[in-house]
Amino acid sequence: MIIVLKNGHEDIIDEIKSRFTETNEVFVHNNRVAIQGVSEDDLNAEEKNAIDLIIDNVPAAVQGSRLFHPEDTVVVTPHSQIGGDNFTMMAGPCSVESAEHVMKMAKVAKSGGATILRGGAFKPRTSPYSFQGLGEDGLKFLRAAADAYDMDVLTEVMDQDHVAMVEQYTDIFQIGARNMQNFSLLKAVGKTQTPVMLKRGMSATIDDILNAAEYIAAGGNHNIIITERGIRTFDNKYTRNTLDVGAVPVLQKLTHYPVIVDPSHAAGHTEFVTPEALAGVAVGASGLVVEIHDDPAHAFSDGAQALKPDEYRAMAQQAFAIRKVITTPVEEKSEVKL
Helix, strand or coil: CCEECCCCCHHHHHHHHHHHCCEEEEEEEEEEEEEECCCCHHHHHHHHHHHEEECCCCCCCCCCCCCCCCCCCEEEEEEEEEECCCCCEEEECCCCCCHHHHHHHHHHHHCCCCCCCEEEEECCCCCCCCCCCCCHHHHHHHHHHHHHHCCCCCCCCCCCHHHHHHHHCCEEHHHHHHHHHCHHHHHHHCCCCCCCCCCCCCCHHHHHHHHHHHHHHHCCCCCCEEECEECCCCCCCCCCEEECCCCHHHHHHCCCEEECHHHHHHHHHHHHHHHHHHHHCCCCCCCEEEEEEECCHHCCCCCHCCCCCCHHHHHHHHHHHHHHHHHHHHHHHHHHCC
């Protein structure tokens, strides 16, 4: 149950917390109080008198729900604001291959308008014999490249034992699709205040990812970014996954967290990345995270889906243009030049 208090009655919050916290989960956001396992009959007369609205049938992922937190969450990092009215470009190689290469890719990412440099130092691969990443050295290279171009770092953390180490180098933790329901890892990043980009699992429903985000929020970390990166459907012959563009507005209706799109892992092939990226922008995503490489044929991982520098810059230019169109008031649209 969520109760919305009348203006001037916020003082009742402390009383509600003292009465219910011992036996129930109680969450507070401004003048809204969510109480798990409580009905209106459990409230006393003073509490009922202070209530403007009662919302029943609250989802399990209460802290991420717009019913509890109506305003957009904006995740703030040193060089980026993600969510709300902002549009954020994130780009970089799939894997950090060397100090020199990631520095070169940081320059390319920045040239396309990215404020966040992505790159994997620890790589969850389908085959145990594939390149697994450079580990902490890769993190150092990634951090140095981002700092050189005034960008933030986004990198994957795969294991709860690595959280403290990865946190030293990153501005945003990435939780990959394979780890979306690694609840020990979600709890571990939830105990930090470092932003978390949570990717939707390959077969995850909307409720699945919202509940995964709730594990992070339950630990006290509300700096959460949700990423749609494609799901498994009937056919993966022509694309790696199916980009569920419809999930973007659905998630934006249900949760206050920023929702971004990863077209690289959805498409799996360079020729489809740009169209899927632009589709994500068109449905209102708060940003894109894309993979780039100057020599995809010799990339250490996922070269088939990496955009070459010129392809990336062209895609980024179109993405920002589409974003401008869809966010421009109707009466001003005739003045927008693409």
